[in-house]
Amino acid sequence: MYLRTLYKYKKWLFWLVTIVIVIQGIIFLKQGAVATPFFNYGMYSEKIPYLDNYPVYKIYANGKLLQGNDFSIQGWDRIYVPLLKFEGKDTVNAEMIDIRNRLLYKLRLGSLDRKNAHFENPDFDDQDFYSWYRQYLSCVTGVSVNDLLIVKQDYQWNGSRLLPGDSLVIWPTIP
Amino acid sequence: MEWKQTPSGGLPGDLANDPLIRRQQTRVIYLYLLITILLFFDRWLNGMLLTQLQPSFFVNQMNVTMWGQMLTGIHEVFINNPNACKWADALLLLLPLVYTALHLKNKVSLKLATGLGILIFNFVYVQCYVVYPSNSIEGHIGWLIFPVVLLCHNPVKFSLALRFIRYALLYFFVSAGLWKIRNAGLFYPDQMSATILYQHTALLVTAPDSFLSSAYYWLAGHSVISYLLYLAATLLELAFVIGFFTVKADKILLLLFFVFMITDILVMRIKYWEISYLIIPLFFSTKEIFSIRPSR
Numbered sequence: 001m002y003l004r005t006l007y008k009y010k011k012w013l014f015w016l017v018t019i020v021i022v023i024q025g026i027i028f029l030k031q032g033a034v035a036t037p038f039f040n041y042g043m044y045s046e047k048i049p050y051l052d053n054y055p056v057y058k059i060y061a062n063g064k065l066l067q068g069n070d071f072s073i074q075g076w077d078r079i080y081v082p083l084l085k086f087e088g089k090d091t092v093n094a095e096m097i098d099i100r101n102r103l104l105y106k107l108r109l110g111s112l113d114r115k116n117a118h119f120e121n122p123d124f125d126d127q128d129f130y131s132w133y134r135q136y137l138s139c140v141t142g143v144s145v146n147d148l149l150i151v152k153q154d155y156q157w158n159g160s161r162l163l164p165g166d167s168l169v170i171w172p173t174i175p
Numbered sequence: 176m177e178w179k180q181t182p183s184g185g186l187p188g189d190l191a192n193d194p195l196i197r198r199q200q201t202r203v204i205y206l207y208l209l210i211t212i213l214l215f216f217d218r219w220l221n222g223m224l225l226t227q228l229q230p231s232f233f234v235n236q237m238n239v240t241m242w243g244q245m246l247t248g249i250h251e252v253f254i255n256n257p258n259a260c261k262w263a264d265a266l267l268l269l270l271p272l273v274y275t276a277l278h279l280k281n282k283v284s285l286k287l288a289t290g291l292g293i294l295i296f297n298f299v300y301v302q303c304y305v306v307y308p309s310n311s312i313e314g315h316i317g318w319l320i321f322p323v324v325l326l327c328h329n330p331v332k333f334s335l336a337l338r339f340i341r342y343a344l345l346y347f348f349v350s351a352g353l354w355k356i357r358n359a360g361l362f363y364p365d366q367m368s369a370t371i372l373y374q375h376t377a378l379l380v381t382a383p384d385s386f387l388s389s390a391y392y393w394l395a396g397h398s399v400i401s402y403l404l405y406l407a408a409t410l411l412e413l414a415f416v417i418g419f420f421t422v423k424a425d426k427i428l429l430l431l432f433f434v435f436m437i438t439d440i441l442v443m444r445i446k447y448w449e450i451s452y453l454i455i456p457l458f459f460s461t462k463e464i465f466s467i468r469p470s471r
Contacts, residue, residue, distance in 0.1 A: 009469035036240040037319040042354030047363045054376045068378030069385040073444045074221035082308040085234050096235045118248045121232045132231045160396050
């Protein structure tokens with residue numbers, strides 16, 4: 001009905017909306033990369049099993065463990081997500097750069113992969129990140145963070161609680 | 176409906192000047208502005224403005240359009256650059272204010288140019304914002320596509336654009352339900368218990384004795400009840416399919432939208448208010464502005 005109305009009104013509008021629907025349909029069926037503003041809304045739709053280990057980054061600022069319930073939802077995300085992304089090596093993305101370069105070659109735009117510099121964080125190592133993160137935490141928590149300790153610890157689910165397992169100090173690194 | 180007269184008694188060709196249609200168009204724009212202001216202050220209060228995020232690094236995502244934008248290097252402009260972040264945040268609020276003022280002053284050309292500016296700016300802003308550790312891009316769909324309505328002054332086009340946004344909302348929910356069937360999450364009895372553990376691990380570990388952690392532990396330990404929540408959410412999402420056939424249930428869909436948003440905050444600790452732009456048509460689907468049909 002809507003498409004018929006568009007067709008009667010302006011044919012170009014009809015074709016525009018039809019193309020939008022087709023692209024969204026392809027994105028839905030292909031189930032891979034998306035293209036703004038065409039997304040897939042499959043959040044938590046894949047089977048999520050219980051894990052053997054639940055790794056957690058514990059953040060100690062000035063010797064005090066930061067607790068999730070002391071912050072708003074987004075406040076906690078603001079603290080935790082940058083650490084998660086950095087330690088998850090999402091800043092490197094070698095695999096994604098490879099996928100993108102293959103796509104560029106398919107589109108005969110191979111020379112563009114020279115612009116990879118724009119896809120890589122320049123000179124951003126652990127020292128840079130944690131130096132920035134300490135200052136950032138000071139802003140977020142409103143307390144000057146002089147001493148920062150990050151511990152990664154595995155937890156196991158026993159059916160009613162998460163029990164602590166092995167832990168490793170991530171920052172500061174021991175020389 | 177095809178009017179022989181405009182709602183206020185004018186000729187059909189004079190819809191743009193019909194007081195009732197004009198008033199309803201203005202209300203749509205007011206609602207757009209109100210949502211923009213609320214979302215802006217929500218971000219500000221939660222430290223989620225670009226300025227407050229203080230981007231210092233970015234992450235790549237599987238998004239072809241985003242790669243195209245990143246080739247320009249524009250996302251690097253905001254890295255360690257508080258002034259650029261401040262300007263971008265200011266424009267996020269200022270452009271809709273300017274658009275509304277131009278609409279009220281009836282400066283059509285300038286208004287449409289600003290509408291185009293909002294469309295382009297939001298597109299660039301959102302694609303930069305989500306490459307820094309912030310939020311998912313999917314939730315920003317309203318920011319990205321609602322400005323299409325702002326490109327329309329002609330009431331017929333305005334009405335068609337509003338209906339397009341309404342279909343986008345319906346697709347958002349229905350496809351989310353379909354994905355849960357397609358990816359088989361719906362057929363896995365432990366899905367929601369395991370999801371809660373996965374989603375709230377850091378909270379459960381750092382604040383194990385808090386009320387929230389107790390509630391999440393209880394849900395994680397009661398798979399059947401958790402699964403029923405997941406099933407209910409899926410059914411709620413699929414219920415939006417009715418909107419493809421009638422506008423009569425739009426008020427119920429509006430209610431379901433708020434139920435979904437609040438439940439998502441309580442159970443998953445995910446705020447999805449950014450998509451609120453998409454519900455604007457639901458407020459107007461029984462009004463004249465929504466039922467304008469082009470004459471042959």
